[in-house]
Amino acid sequence: MQTTMRLQSIFKLYQKALVRRPYLVQAVQTGTLMGAGDIISQTIIEKKLIKELDYKRTLQFSSIGLFVGGPALRFWYGLLNHHIGSSGKSVTIKKVFIDQLVFAPAFLFLILSAVGTMQGKPWDIVKKDIHANYCDVLKTNYYIWPWVQIVNFYYVPLQYQVLLVQIVALFWNTYLSWKTNRKQLLE
Structure with a gap:
């Protein structure tokens, strides 16, 4: 009972801050969840011990969420809401279609570019990494995100859409972290 009341209090604080x-709240939550995805990637997929974690890498990945991902998602969802609408089946289908046709390819390119840049790679290497990973990441995106976005745009109010996406993205970010650091792991 006490735990439930505490969770309700935390959620109310979150709602007020939101x-x-x-933009700030959604940037912080995105940065936090992207960092968590990187830690999951390092510990579970790459099988590193906690003392072996690359915290610089985690901070870089988290920074992308804080400064790029969170603000971009909040802006994009607001734009879709403003120009396409906020509810209904046809509105949802239009939003998902535009999101996956326009935003997803551009956003994934931006994320892959940002990861390579944050890793300190020269632009010619970043371009090679993008060339090697982009199609695979985009294809994987299309297996997951249209379904998530149908639920998100149909059932979730605008102010919580970034949160829902970032909760699902915890697993997506684990995949992205693994995918974008895979070559470094093989070297």
């Missing part, structure tokens, strides 16, 4: 500073 109303006052939506």
